[in-house]
Amino acid sequence: MKRWLPFAWIAALRFLAEGRMQTTFILSGIAIGVGVIVFMSAMLAGLQANFIKRVLTSQPQIQLLPPDEVARPLRRGEGVFEAAVVQRPAQRVLSIDQWQAIRDAMRARPDVVVAAPTASGAMLAVRGDASRSITLTGMEPEQYFKIVRVPDYIVAGELRLGTDDILIGTELAKDLGASVGDKLNVTSAEARSRILTITGIFDLGNKGANQRNTFVALRTAQSLLYLIGGVTTIDLTVSDIYAAETIAQEIEASLPVQAESWIATNAQFFTAVRAQQNSNTLIRLFVALSVAFGIAAVLIVSVIQRSKDIGILRAMGTARRQILQIFLIQGGVLGFLGSLVGSVLGAGALMLWHHLARQVDGTELFPLVLEPGLFVAAAAIATLTGVAAGVAPAVRAASLDPVEAIRG
Amino acid sequence: MADVLVLDQIRKSYNVGTPVEVEVLHGIDLAIRPGEFVALMGPSGSGKSTLLNIIGLLDRPTSGRLLINGEDTTDLPDAALTKLRGHTIGFVFQYHYLISAFTAAENVMMPMLVDRGHPDRQMEERAAELLDRVGLGKWRDNRATNMSGGQQQRVAVARALAMDPTLVLADEPTGNLDTASANAVFELMRQINRERSTTFLIVTHNMDLARQCDRIVEVVDGRITPARQPPG
Ligand SMILES: Nc1ncnc2c1ncn2[C@@H]1O[C@H](COP(=O)(O)OP(=O)(O)OP(=O)(O)O)[C@@H](O)[C@H]1O
Numbered sequence: 001m002k003r004w005l006p007f008a009w010i011a012a013l014r015f016l017a018e019g020r021m022q023t024t025f026i027l028s029g030i031a032i033g034v035g036v037i038v039f040m041s042a043m044l045a046g047l048q049a050n051f052i053k054r055v056l057t058s059q060p061q062i063q064l065l066p067p068d069e070v071a072r073p074l075r076r077g078e079g080v081f082e083a084a085v086v087q088r089p090a091q092r093v094l095s096i097d098q099w100q101a102i103r104d105a106m107r108a109r110p111d112v113v114v115a116a117p118t119a120s121g122a123m124l125a126v127r128g129d130a131s132r133s134i135t136l137t138g139m140e141p142e143q144y145f146k147i148v149r150v151p152d153y154i155v156a157g158e159l160r161l162g163t164d165d166i167l168i169g170t171e172l173a174k175d176l177g178a179s180v181g182d183k184l185n186v187t188s189a190e191a192r193s194r195i196l197t198i199t200g201i202f203d204l205g206n207k208g209a210n211q212r213n214t215f216v217a218l219r220t221a222q223s224l225l226y227l228i229g230g231v232t233t234i235d236l237t238v239s240d241i242y243a244a245e246t247i248a249q250e251i252e253a254s255l256p257v258q259a260e261s262w263i264a265t266n267a268q269f270f271t272a273v274r275a276q277q278n279s280n281t282l283i284r285l286f287v288a289l290s291v292a293f294g295i296a297a298v299l300i301v302s303v304i305q306r307s308k309d310i311g312i313l314r315a316m317g318t319a320r321r322q323i324l325q326i327f328l329i330q331g332g333v334l335g336f337l338g339s340l341v342g343s344v345l346g347a348g349a350l351m352l353w354h355h356l357a358r359q360v361d362g363t364e365l366f367p368l369v370l371e372p373g374l375f376v377a378a379a380a381i382a383t384l385t386g387v388a389a390g391v392a393p394a395v396r397a398a399s400l401d402p403v404e405a406i407r408g
Numbered sequence: 409m410a411d412v413l414v415l416d417q418i419r420k421s422y423n424v425g426t427p428v429e430v431e432v433l434h435g436i437d438l439a440i441r442p443g444e445f446v447a448l449m450g451p452s453g454s455g456k457s458t459l460l461n462i463i464g465l466l467d468r469p470t471s472g473r474l475l476i477n478g479e480d481t482t483d484l485p486d487a488a489l490t491k492l493r494g495h496t497i498g499f500v501f502q503y504h505y506l507i508s509a510f511t512a513a514e515n516v517m518m519p520m521l522v523d524r525g526h527p528d529r530q531m532e533e534r535a536a537e538l539l540d541r542v543g544l545g546k547w548r549d550n551r552a553t554n555m556s557g558g559q560q561q562r563v564a565v566a567r568a569l570a571m572d573p574t575l576v577l578a579d580e581p582t583g584n585l586d587t588a589s590a591n592a593v594f595e596l597m598r599q600i601n602r603e604r605s606t607t608f609l610i611v612t613h614n615m616d617l618a619r620q621c622d623r624i625v626e627v628v629d630g631r632i633t634p635a636r637q638p639p640g
């Protein structure tokens with residue numbers, strides 16, 4: 001007997017050890033339940049972390065755009081319409097009015113970290129017989145690259161952007177058969193065109209982005225887009241990414257621009273995450289419930305099996321409270337031990353799945369995120385669940401009539 | 409010296425307030441002096457176990473008073489009864505109820521452990537000493553399941569003595585043993601009674617054993633019949 005252990009713990013551990021079969025089976029049950037919960041939670045956390053990381057490092061969190069052009073019904077006098085049916089006009093490439101003032105206002109806000117004006121539009125990149133449509137983004141590198149960390153992703157060439165230079169992605173380079181130093185003919189929808197030299201090739205880790213995204217100096221884009229002195233967007237990053245939507249609404253209310261936060265743009269993603277979280281929560285709840293019922297069932301049987309032991313313990317002066325403790329501790333210990341084994345199972349399964357499940361292009365399906373907090377939470381919840389599951393059996397044990405129990 | 413145990417008009421009814429209410433004990437008066445070794449006899453169903461459970465504070469009488477070492481237990485709450493039971497009464501039951509999850513020595517320690525909360529060296533030493541006394545010193549680390557009925561019952565006697573109780577109650581302690589083991593266990597209790605002046609109240613159906621006691625109390629139909637001295 002361990003000297004430092006109190007009586008109720010000694011009895012609880014001995015009872016568990018003696019009922020080896022039952023203990024092993026229920027521990028396996030708890031471990032599987034906890035394993036499933038850990039696996040699901042860690043995977044969901046990984047998917048979210050991945051997305052948030054992308055938001056934080058490779059895209060603006062708020063974009064300011066010129067307001068939509070609106071067509072008004074043609075009227076002749078008060079309440080008389082010539083043509084009441086109005087179509088939404090085709091949107092042209094437009095500059096943000098007084099964008100320098102707006103940019104400065106943004107930089108003055110304490111919750112805005114970076115404000116980078118850009119001029120971007122769809123273009124056609126031609127090299128020899130090959131042509132691809134691209135999104136050309138003209139920007140001021142020292143600001144813009146704080147938002148999209150292109151410098152971190154350069155795989156060939158260098159980060160030099162003169163007025164006749166362009167940075168392109170690996171996929172586009174492959175499609176056009178171009179490499180650093182080659183020239184591209186870039187034509188805008190406004191039918192302006194220029195010959196640009198590839199100075200760098202980047203890999204943003206995303207096939208679509210590597211195919212479409214290209215970067216040039218702001219001036220270059222302005223001239224291609226017929227937008228001398230103008231910008232199409234001002235990209236912002238903010239200190240608290242979850243406040244982005246509120247900030248966007250504030251900006252929209254005070255300035256003549258449209259402000260789109262990453263939260264609004266990715267509403268679909270958030271809806272999907274929320275739906276998944278809800279169903280996961282339900283699954284977790286039911287797994288926890290079935291684990292709890294399993295523990296309760298095993299402990300109830302144990303109380304019946306041990307009624308003579310309980311009777312004799314009561315006869316030798318054991319208080320009801322102590323009997324109660326013995327069974328609550330058993331529930332808690334089962335939950336705790338089960339959660340340890342389950343955490344190992346869940347983490348192991350996750351690593352295996354992470355290793356096996358790959359996207360078509362061989363990149364990982366989800367990043368492996370194993371937060372210590374998850375395991376601490378799993379252990380705490382499982383222990384509490386065990387204790388809670390032990391309540392009914394413990395109350396039953398404590399209220400056993402020793403006379404009945406001993407009569408046998 | 410005050411009587412160890414005084415029963416004053418103890419009555420016990422089962423199923424009180426229902427149509428099948430029965431009175432099992434009809435006003436028992438009994439006093440036991442310190443150091444007495446008393447046999448409690450009587451036909452099956454006469455109420456011996458019922459009486460013993462009441463004396464052992466495991467059950468409450470329907471009416472009447474029960475004094476242990478002069479203290480009236482009638483109005484004590486359950487928790488106090490439990491405490492008093494642990495400190496003053498030792499039990500030996502018919503089906504040698506050792507707790508199988510523990511070793512012989514741990515079973516003997518158990519009443520002290522329950523009382524004091526943590527194991528300590530003094531408990532271990534006392535358990536070892538008591539096991540030596542009942543002749544099972546070598547068996548201290550054996551589980552109850554590995555011991556014979558007679559051995560288990562001797563461990564149970566050692567356990568009953570652990571808290572140095574004023575009164576040991578034994579309900580047919582030898583009822584489940586062969587004659588040789590029964591005699592050995594009975595002889596052990598008698599010796600301990602002589603050595604330590606521990607008071608014993610033993611339910612038995614065995615007239616030979618009862619004759620070796622200081623006194624025989626006979627219960628018939630829930631009443632004590634006039635005392636008789638054991639012949640010889
Ligand atoms: N819980 C109970 N409910 C109803 N009647 C009971 C209960 N317990 C005991 N009795 C009755 O009380 C009477 C006395 O029982 P008790 O067990 O005290 O007898 P006993 O003298 O110990 O008998 P034995 O020698 O067979 O052990 C019996 O008629 C029994 O049926």
Ligand SMILES: [Mg+2]
Pocket residue numbers: 456457458579
């Ligand atoms: Mg009986």
